[in-house]
Amino acid sequence: MDPELEAFIALFPKTDLADPADSRGQLAELAAAVPVPDTGDMVVEDRLIPADPPVPVRIYRPAGARGAVVWLHGGGFVMGTVETEHPWAARLAVHSGAVVISVGYRLAPEHPFPAALDDGYAVLSWTAEHCAELGVEPDRIAVGGHSAGGGIAAALALRARDDRGPAVRFQLLHQPGLDDRLETWSARNFTDTPWFTRAKAVQAWGHYLGGRPATPYAAPARATDLTGLPPAYVATAELCPNRDEDLGYALRLLQAGVSVEVHQWPGTFHGSQALVSADVSQRQHAELGAALRRALAD
16 A cells, blocks of 8 residues: 555544444545645636526636536545535646536435436536536536546436437546446455445445446446447546446446546555545546546647
8 A cells, every 4th residue: 555545544434334424424524624725716606506406516617717527526425515525626626727516416315316316417417508607618528526426427428328418528437436236356355445345335335226226327337338428537546446347347438439548546545535645646636637637628
């Protein structure tokens, strides 16, 4: 493991997702301790996107932005808000120069699938319809997310393709949760990895699916046809249960004729980019932004 990251492991709280309310409180405490980059040169505003029910978003608008990303936070499908995501969404806007629309989607288990996907799709559709207001170009809209949010982002790309919905230019998938079956080597063997383990993955999928069978829109790795999807950047952590399903999905995208960039970060674990003082974390954030910047450029 990366030595800078390893030094922090003893400070992590011992958590699981059995009590979503308690987990949400712990995430809020952790997020509040993360430094927020300077956003003084961009407009940051909270809005409610019309839907049933309305979807809260936080929009980051750097000067001169021509493209936008609909960004879905992580949190095992049960945690996270636009507030807890603020340090990460702000970083993405700073590093990419793109408009970042951070989505406060409904959380499981109170709101199981497809609530989060429906919220994300409502925001994606709104973004496509309000490009002029946002100051971005209609052919420069991406979807992206971390962990559970990365899985939702991949599902948005699938749904937009199938429904002939908004044109999605790019998928930015960071350690995405893609497969409820948890049959890969990493999913079966990473039972004691920092922060995220097989047991947590089982709990997360249980909350999200609510006892119902998974579809490709819930677990994108179940999709049999990946043709016609937008190009993707897929980032994985070495010590992460999601690692092998992410690498497998990236390979299947390539085999379906989709252009993919993959980065497997050695010595990292799921969510370790939150330790922003570590050099490897700083490189991860910079590369996420650079990948999005390149994808939305000419």
